[in-house]
Amino acid sequence: MGLYITSWWAEAGELSSYGSDKMHTGSVAAVFTQVVRHYMHGPPPAVPPDMNCGKAVRIMRELPATCVIVTSPDGKPEGILTKRDILRRITYLKDESTPVSSVMTSPLRTIRDNDYLYRGIATMNRNGLRHLPVIDHDGLLCGILHLKDTLSKSINRVVELIESLTHEETREGLKKVKEAEVEFVEALFEEHVPTPEILKLLTQINNDIYRGVQAVVQREMRDDGWGDPPVDFCMIVMGAGGRGESFLTPDQDYGFILQDYPDSQHMAVDSYFIELARRISIMLDEVGIPECKGYVMAVNPQWRKTLTQWKTQINYWLEHPSQATLRYADIFFDFRNVTGDSTLSNSLRHYITGAVSNQHVFLREMHLSQKEHGVALGLFGRLSTAHKNVLDGRIDLKYNGLLPLVESVRLMALKHGTEETATLLRMSSLNKTGFIDEVELEALRSAFNHLTFLILRQQRQDFEMGIEARASVSSQSLTKMEKNILIESLRSVSDLREKVRMDLTADVV
Numbered sequence: 284m285g286l287y288i289t290s291w292w293a294e295a296g297e298l299s300s301y302g303s304d305k306m307h308t309g310s311v312a313a314v315f316t317q318v319v320r321h322y323m324h325g326p327p328p329a330v331p332p333d334m335n336c337g338k339a340v341r342i343m344r345e346l347p348a349t350c351v352i353v354t355s356p357d358g359k360p361e362g363i364l365t366k367r368d369i370l371r372r373i374t375y376l377k378d379e380s381t382p383v384s385s386v387m388t389s390p391l392r393t394i395r396d397n398d399y400l401y402r403g404i405a406t407m408n409r410n411g412l413r414h415l416p417v418i419d420h421d422g423l424l425c426g427i428l429h430l431k432d433t434l435s436k437s438i439n440r441v442v443e444l445i446e447s448l449t450h451e452e453t454r455e456g457l458k459k460v461k462e463a464e465v466e467f468v469e470a471l472f473e474e475h476v477p478t479p480e481i482l483k484l485l486t487q488i489n490n491d492i493y494r495g496v497q498a499v500v501q502r503e504m505r506d507d508g509w510g511d512p513p514v515d516f517c518m519i520v521m522g523a524g525g526r527g528e529s530f531l532t533p534d535q536d537y538g539f540i541l542q543d544y545p546d547s548q549h550m551a552v553d554s555y556f557i558e559l560a561r562r563i564s565i566m567l568d569e570v571g572i573p574e575c576k577g578y579v580m581a582v583n584p585q586w587r588k589t590l591t592q593w594k595t596q597i598n599y600w601l602e603h604p605s606q607a608t609l610r611y612a613d614i615f616f617d618f619r620n621v622t623g624d625s626t627l628s629n630s631l632r633h634y635i636t637g638a639v640s641n642q643h644v645f646l647r648e649m650h651l652s653q654k655e656h657g658v659a660l661g662l663f664g665r666l667s668t669a670h671k672n673v674l675d676g677r678i679d680l681k682y683n684g685l686l687p688l689v690e691s692v693r694l695m696a697l698k699h700g701t702e703e704t705a706t707l708l709r710m711s712s713l714n715k716t717g718f719i720d721e722v723e724l725e726a727l728r729s730a731f732n733h734l735t736f737l738i739l740r741q742q743r744q745d746f747e748m749g750i751e752a753r754a755s756v757s758s759q760s761l762t763k764m765e766k767n768i769l770i771e772s773l774r775s776v777s778d779l780r781e782k783v784r785m786d787l788t789a790d791v792v
Contacts, residue, residue, distance in 0.1 A: 312474040314441050315467070315484055319403050320396040322433055323417045323426030329354045330383060332361065337379030339364055350414050350427070353387045358423045360416050362387030367413075393418045396425055399487065403428045405449035408442070444470060448488060452495040454569060460492055461571035464531060465746050472743065478736040479528070479707055486529040492570060493518060493537065494622045500562040504555075512559070513552045515542040517623030521579060521586075525617035526689070527705045528735070531742045532752045535567050535575045536614065538586030540593060540627040556587055579614055586615075590627050594634055601638060604648040613649065613690070616697065617704045632702055640700040647787045653690050658773040658780070659683035666758050666770060680741075681754035684769075685734045688727070688776045691783045698786075706731060718786075719779075727779060730772035737761075737769065 328342050328351045339351055343364075353362040364387050393416045394403045407415050407430045417426040447463035450456030464485060471481050497518055505511065522536040523529050539560065544552050560581035568574050581587045588596060600608040616635060620628035639645070659678045661667030666678060678684075689706050696709040699716045703709050707728060714724040742752040758766060 311441055311444065311470040312476045314401045314404065314445070315399065315471065316476060316480055317400050318396070319394055319398050319400055319417055319428060320426070322400055322403075323396065323428050324432070325426055326424045327352055327414075327416075327427050329358075329360075329424055330364075331356075332384035332387075333382050335380045336383055336386060339383045340369060343369075349429075351383070352391075352416055352424055352427075353383055353389075354424060360391050360393055360418065360424050362389035362391050363414065363416065364388070365414060391416060394428070395420070399484075400433065401445050402449065404430070404433055404442075405445050407433075408445070409449070452498050454499070454566060457492050457495045457499075457566075458570040460488065460495075464488060465743070468531065468739065468743060472740070478732060478739050481739065482529060482735060483527045483705075485531070486524055486527045489524060489529055489533060489572065490520065490621050492572065493520065493567070496563055496566045496570065497559075497622060500559060500566060504559065504562070509555060509558065513548070513555050514544050515624045515627070516540060516556070517625065517627045518581075518621045519618040519628055520621050521614050521618045523617075525619040525704050527619070528689075530739060530752075530754075531746065534573045535564060536579045537563075537581060537621070538579075538615075538618070539581045539588070540623075540631060541587070541589045542624065542627065543589045543591050553587075556581070560587060577614075585611070590630060593631055597635060597638060601642050601645045604645050606652065609649050609652045612645075613653075613693075616693065619704055636697075636700050636702050639697045643698075643787070646694055646698055650694055650783060650787045653687070656687045656690060657683065658687055658777045660770070660773050660777060664770065664774060666766065666773075677753075677755035677757050679755040680734050680738050680769075684773055684776065685731075685738065685754075687780055688730060688734070691776070691779045692727070694783055694787070719782075723775075723779070726771075726775040729768075730775045733765075733768050733772045737765070 327348050328346065330339050330342065330351050330353055332353050332355070342348070343351055350363055350365040352360050353364065355361050362384065364383055368386060368388060392406055392410060392412065394406060396417050396419055403415055403417075406412065407428070413430045415428040415430075416424055417428060419425045444463070444467055448460055448467060450459045467488070468481060468485070471484070501512070517540050518537055519525070519540060520537050522533075524533060524536055539556055541552070541556065564574055564580050564582050574580065579586060597612075600612045616639070618628070618632075659667050659680070692706050692709045692713065695713050695718055696703065699713060699718065701709055701712040701716075703712055710719070710724055710727050710731075713719050714721065719727065737756055738754045741754065741756050745752045761769065
């Protein structure tokens with residue numbers, strides 16, 4: 284059997300024929316903005332655990348294939364048998380009837396098809412893997428990544444960035460990930476990656492940090508005698524993080540949704556999650572995500588509730604709109620699951636979508652509470668610095684540009700029953716409902732792109748100068764074209780605000 288296998292491998296190529304030609308990863312943008320499914324090959328042969336090694340090797344030879352995946356009866360991958368495994372474990376077996384389950388590599392590392400490519404490369408690099416099976420949302424095998432293929436044209440900088448953004452789950456490792464974000468943004472800016480895509484990636488990296496911090500804290504709590512969480516739960520992020528639109532300097536905006544439990548268990552359950560939140564907030568601050576000045580963190584019971592309690596809280600907000608409840612709702616309605624039981628967050632999202640869409644009074648009051656968030660345009664449609672959030676003649680593009688746009692789009696998305704949280708996706712939804720036409724959609728997309736570009740560029744410059752990152756820019760720093768596009772962008776935002784005002788208040792000026 285040994286000679287049979289060795290002679291076959293002398294004939295076999297490195298990459299099997301079951302995959303099709305794929306675009307190679309030759310840039311930072313490709314690695315960090317593309318998902319696994321765009322680079323994976325088709326699924327390799329799948330075999331049952333009780334198949335004998337001789338038959339498995341013959342299957343690999345006949346295709347040819349560089350590996351087979353061992354799957355359970357329900358189709359879930361359990362192990363892998365590769366060229367290395369055959370040379371090291373099977374070549375000298377005397378009995379070909381040995382089941383593959385005895386020689387396969389297990390437990391098996393996998394990656395989802397909708398995950399970013401850089402995470403797949405990082406997993407293979409860190410674990411010395413040449414092949415990484417890809418699974419779909421049901422956990423079924425749908426493809427495979429080959430390290431040689433994905434890195435064949437990558438440059439050193441790509442590998443270095445991947446390493447810096449995928450450190451081990453420790454305090455020091457996660458701190459290094461946060462610190463690497465500035466260089467990451469620089470690399471994507473150099474390749475002219477659209478700013479919304481950069482913000483989405485920054486959010487994903489920050490979410491990785493949240494997940495890593497929670498994992499570290501839960502391990503430490505187990506070691507300290509707290510045990511495992513007493514009930515299922517999920518961590519959610521809110522605000523810009525929930526929309527997938529984080530810039531370089533986000534603070535902590537997170538909460539917990541807990542599975543319902545009997546009142547008699549409240550002291551035991553709540554004490555665990557109070558401690559969990561306390562430790563998470565401390566560690567997030569240590570790694571570079573500071574505590575929220577508005578106390579929007581799970582250490583505050585306002586943001587730590589069971590699913591039923593959240594629904595009750597939302598009903599109260601809707602029935603009693605006030606300055607406080609409107610502010611809470613404004614923060615919360617953009618939430619997104621980061622880690623944990625997604626059925627809890629999905630259930631709450633469905634509930635909010637159904638409950639808010641017909642609450643006209645609440646939506647009107649929310650709009651009126653945002654009335655002062657005007658755009659930075661003055662007399663005759665010129666750029667204006669006459670707003671309370673600017674200093675030294677600078678234009679605050681967050682409060683007097685991006686915020687009015689995000690708020691207006693959110694309001695209409697809530698009214699029209701849209702479950703999306705990302706601003707651009709909400710815009711597309713509003714176009715489908717007929718609230719905005721194609722011309723308006725394109726103008727608002729352009730406005731969002733330009734505003735986020737100017738803000739992120741300013742933050743990059745501030746980091747280079749060693750000063751606190753700002754969202755305000757000097758009009759003198761803008762080129763003539765940038766200034767003209769900014770004016771048009773702000774006009775589009777102003778027009779949208781007026782359209783929303785008319786829709787929710789029916790007031791005629």
